[in-house]
Each structure stands twice: as structure tokens, then as C-alpha cells.
Amino acid sequence: MPGSSSLGDLAGNPVFDDLELVAHKAFAQDDLFHAACMKTADGIFRRISRYRTEPTEERKESALDFLFSGVPLIVNSPEIFGHESTLHLYHRVLEFADPMYRGELSFGPAEGQGYAVIRPVKKH
Template sequence: MRETLPDESAVTIDPAAYEALPFSDRCGEIWRRGEHLLIGVSPGNSYFSHRRISELIGWGRELFERIDIVHADLHVEAQFEAFGYTAEHALRRAAKEVKTTARRIARGIEEAGGPDGVRAHALSDFAGHPAYRRLHRRTVDALRTDRVFREAAEGMARGFLAARMDEGLAPNEPQLAAGIRYIAAELPFFLDTPSLLGVPTSVSCYHLQLPLTPVLFGRDEGLRAAAGQGYAVVRPAAPSGPAPAAVMQPARAA
């Protein structure tokens, strides 16, 4: 367990406040190594309040040597354009959402006691990174050639876009294409975070199981995650009752 100096301003975290469900045995092995946790934050997602981010940091510090938070800021405006905004208005709306997200992350880090062992990045910070460019090219190629991957990516995009649409409506082709471009920009961190951040192994986490998870982490062909990349659903623990058997409890050795 990492040692941190007491900070009276930091949020106090119950170690049982969150539960983690690694997707596979291999993901569980990577989780238990406790080397790196990646928290991905999407603009406009109300789940990631500054309080939630602070809690996740405090909880993750008990388990991992290092935490990185990456917020998406690429292709956000394309989604607004696909929903009928003018290019200028779409840029303003996207910039506002991205700025709000960055402020939430900064406040969450501050309330968690500061940046000890925690770093924050915008996705665009990696646009020129050779590993990011290589992984993004692989993603784009797979969208053309890998039917299973393409269908899962479309399913993920539809779910993401549904939050911006009236109930019962489905995205049209331009909206779906914009959603897929947005997802493709994030996927390098689901494929190989170690090569992007220089860590031995990493677990990407989100509070939901994603349609792409079994594709990237559960098959032996096509586009899939690197050997050192894991994935886990990390969510608030149930208010009462025993934890499910698959849940990884905070038990990293000192």
C-alpha cells in the first residue's frame, strides 16, 4: 500500500466504497500487480463529478503506484455538428464541455490531497506520440477490416450518442460516424496504455462494461489489447450485503 502524508483537506475514502470487476483472469492478474490505473473521463458525462473523481483517486491510491486521468477532447465538436450545430457553435459547445471537464478533474485532484502519484492529461496531448499514432492507425484499419470490432464500435457509439438524443430516436449515419471517430480517438488507451505512458502494466477502468470490452480483451484474433493492458469495471459498491465473488477488494501488499 502506498504511503501518503496526512492531509486534513483530502476526502476520506472508505476502502470498501468502490468495487472492481476485472474482465478476465489476465486482467485480474494485472490488477493485482497494482502498477498503474487509468481513469478515462468523457466531456458531458455527469457521472464524473469532481467529488467522484476525488473519491476514485483516494481509493485508487490504496491499490496502485500511479494513476493517470485522461479526458477526451478530440472530435467532440464533430458530434455537435452531426446534431445540426453550425461549425462555429459546435466548436464553442465542445470547448465549453472540455474546459468544464478539465476543471472537474483539477478540483478532484486537489480535493484528493494533490497530485502525489496522479497526473492529468488531455487526449490531444498524445496526438503526436508515435505509439498513439500507431495504435490509432490500427484502430482505423480494424474498423474497415474487422467486422466483429466494427459492430461492437458501432454499438458503443450508439449507446454514447443515445445520451444526446430524445428517447426512442436512433443516430443517423453522420451522427454514428462522428461517434465512431470520437471512440477511435480514445481506443489507444484501451489497447496499450503502457506504451503511451511508460508504465509496466496498466488497468483502464470505467463504471460500465462496454460493448468493446469482450472484443479487445476476450478473443484471440483481430484487434485486441496488449499483454500488459487490463480492463476493469470500477463502480460504487452495493450499500449492503456481501460483495460478489469476482470483485477485487483493496488488498495490495505494502
């Protein structure tokens, strides 16, 4: 799949769709994944609440759905995009990534899948 893809473009990809379901199931059944997702979402909500009112339950569910839709890219981009290996770069720590890579969750990354947090370089 050359070029760039939005999450909407990936819907219908069987690997992507299956892994998104894995995320929803894990949220309901895996206490560590559930707690990590809520911690990630709480951080987002704290940043939002500095500028707006507290998020509604509907907004919280929407944020979690967005988080779940990113899980396939962190778990198995090689198969989704047809490459031997991929590196998922993100600008914030995803609370479930470290436990996932340590094998502590009910699911884990595919062979050839990497993850890194990117941060700006501090100028002196």
C-alpha cells in the same frame, strides 16, 4: 509522462497515433470490431436521444472518432505512458473489450494492459 494527459496531449505520440490507425483500419476490416463499436455507439445515441433529436451522421462519425481515439489507451497504455503495466478503468462496458481480451479481434491488448468496468457501490 507524469501527471494527467488529455487525448489531445497524446496526439503525436507514435504509439498512440499508430494504435488509433489500427482502430480505424479494424473498423473497416474486422466485422466483429465494427459491430461492437456500432453497438457501443448505439447505446450512447439511445441515451442522447432521450433528451435530444436523433443524432446526425456527422455526430455519429464524431462519436466513433472519439471511441477510436480511446482504443490506444485500452490496448497499450504501458508503452504510451512508459510503465510496465496499466489498468484502464471505464464507467461503461465497451463492447469490443471482452472480444479483444479473448483474442477474437484483429488486434489485442499489450502485455501488462488491463481493463475494468467501475460501478458505484450500492448503499444498503
